[in-house]
Amino acid sequence: xxxxxxxxxxxxxxxxxxxxxxxxxxxxxxxxxxxxxxxxxxxxxxxxxxxxxxxxxxxxxxxxxxxxxxxxxxxxxxxxxxxxxxxxxxxxxxxxxxxxxxxxxxxxxxxxx
Amino acid sequence: xxxxxxxxxxxxxxxxxxxxxxxxxxxxxxxxxxxxxxxxxxxxxxxxxxxxxxxxxxxxxxxxxxxxxxxxxxxxxxxxxxxxxxxxxxxxxxxxxxxxxxxxxxxxxxxxx
Numbered sequence: 001x002x003x004x005x006x007x008x009x010x011x012x013x014x015x016x017x018x019x020x021x022x023x024x025x026x027x028x029x030x031x032x033x034x035x036x037x038x039x040x041x042x043x044x045x046x047x048x049x050x051x052x053x054x055x056x057x058x059x060x061x062x063x064x065x066x067x068x069x070x071x072x073x074x075x076x077x078x079x080x081x082x083x084x085x086x087x088x089x090x091x092x093x094x095x096x097x098x099x100x101x102x103x104x105x106x107x108x109x110x111x112x113x
Numbered sequence: 114x115x116x117x118x119x120x121x122x123x124x125x126x127x128x129x130x131x132x133x134x135x136x137x138x139x140x141x142x143x144x145x146x147x148x149x150x151x152x153x154x155x156x157x158x159x160x161x162x163x164x165x166x167x168x169x170x171x172x173x174x175x176x177x178x179x180x181x182x183x184x185x186x187x188x189x190x191x192x193x194x195x196x197x198x199x200x201x202x203x204x205x206x207x208x209x210x211x212x213x214x215x216x217x218x219x220x221x222x223x224x225x226x
Contacts, residue, residue: 035216042201043216045215056211098209099212100145100214102159103159
């Protein structure tokens with residue numbers, strides 16, 4: 001059974017640009033959550049999606065957005081990139097809403113220069 | 114004060130030692146507790162998942178939850194160099210409305226051969 005797939009694995013962008021990251025959850029899983037991981041702040045919750053609806057959002061500016069498609073795949077977008085957005089972005093897959101066992105992908109390493 | 118506190122280490126032990134990793138938390142409503150292992154440049158891997166207070170054992174790993182003290186532990190017996198990684202505790206509320214995880218900052222463990 002395939003795990004959580006995140007693409008791309010690595011990304012380098014310039015300040016002011018925008019970026020889209022993709023996550024394919026484990027087959028049959030319908031809930032996707034996104035996290036930002038930095039050395040200083042650790043893992044911080046961005047948002048979660050279930051049945052194409054955003055169910056919860058973390059304390060991040062509006063430049064961070066996401067969506068989920070009918071096949072449960074999810075994308076997150078960051079607009080007007082800042083140097084501080086450099087981080088490992090992780091996607092977690094869960095069977096359903098309220099199913100707290102979460103399985104993570106390998107992450108997308110974003111570097112903003 | 115962070116909701117979840119975890120000693121960042123680094124923790125260095127000889128091969129074969131018993132390792133004790135700990136987290137404290139402030140929100141008494143947390144009901145589900147998890148331990149993840151993260152190797153360098155990889156996504157977190159779910160190791161242990163426990164509900165409420167008590168112990169859970171899986172091979173060389175034992176997870177303990179003491180809700181009265183708001184304290185959770187992960188014990189690794191007969192530690193191996195392959196156990197060298199960052200260990201993250203995570204917890205969440207009992208509500209079925211969210212899969213949001215609150216993470217500790219992680220403890221870096223090095224097992225010396």
